[in-house]
Amino acid sequence: DSGVTQTPKHLITATGQRVTLRCSPRSGDLSVYWYQQSLDQGLQFLIQYYNGEERAKGNILERFSAQQFPDLHSELNLSSLELGDSALYFCASSKRGGPGELFFGEGSRLTVL
Amino acid sequence: AQKITQTQPGMFVQEKEAVTLDCTYDTSDPSYGLFWYKQPSSGEMIFLIYQGSYDQQNATEGRYSLNFQKARKSANLVISASQLGDSAMYFCAMREDNNAGNMLTFGGGTRLMVKP
Numbered sequence: 001d002s003g004v005t006q007t008p009k010h011l012i013t014a015t016g017q018r019v020t021l022r023c024s025p026r027s028g029d030l031s032v033y034w035y036q037q038s039l040d041q042g043l044q045f046l047i048q049y050y051n052g053e054e055r056a057k058g059n060i061l062e063r064f065s066a067q068q069f070p071d072l073h074s075e076l077n078l079s080s081l082e083l084g085d086s087a088l089y090f091c092a093s094s095k096r097g098g099p100g101e102l103f104f105g106e107g108s109r110l111t112v113l
Numbered sequence: 114a115q116k117i118t119q120t121q122p123g124m125f126v127q128e129k130e131a132v133t134l135d136c137t138y139d140t141s142d143p144s145y146g147l148f149w150y151k152q153p154s155s156g157e158m159i160f161l162i163y164q165g166s167y168d169q170q171n172a173t174e175g176r177y178s179l180n181f182q183k184a185r186k187s188a189n190l191v192i193s194a195s196q197l198g199d200s201a202m203y204f205c206a207m208r209e210d211n212n213a214g215n216m217l218t219f220g221g222g223t224r225l226m227v228k229p
Binding site for chain 1: 146156157160214215
């Protein structure tokens with residue numbers, strides 16, 4: 001158990017819909033990262049937050065948005081969903097002062113029909 | 114250009130034998146870190162081992178060791194005495210310290226299958 005909690009574990013929805021994925025980092029970790037893992041794209045970095053502020057942005061679509069709340073949990077919002085958004089979405093956190101390894105949650109598997 | 118390249122999409126190894134999973138990387142940043150993760154069929158990402166660019170010795174963690182060849186920009190993972198439970202996807206990743214964030218960039222992965 002990495003200590004990172006993601007909900008929901010599985011989600012099935014239709015094209016055009018909007019979903020919210022939630023992540024609670026490990027106790028004491030200030031950084032939260034979101035990654036998308038699809039079959040044809042591998043693990044793609046989407047966005048990073050540090051203590052409530054956006055720190056870095058990767059290949060995140062404009063239809064996607066995220067935020068980190070004062071209690072450090074984070075949410076990834078996916079809207080106007082398309083078939084190609086079907087993927088495993090990981091949240092990860094990291095600790096200050098360490099070598100920088102990311103601790104991943106179990107992921108949220110999104111299926112868009 | 115790909116920052117992390119894993120050229121072996123799939124590999125077989127006999128149980129109890131050693132196996133090397135290849136990883137090459139591309140960066141102009143003098144300070145960086147290299148990581149290996151294991152992803153079993155259940156889907157979770159498990160951190161295995163880390164090597165810093167300034168580390169003089171190769172990292173080891175139990176049956177895992179990282180063969181770091183800086184001049185060649187390679188960071189191969191060696192698993193000794195393979196076990197059936199080692200069957201999984203393995204990902205190499207890099208953190209570049211000049212980046213605004215400290216996200217990891219992942220390679221495409223290698224699927225390892227251990228034969229009994």
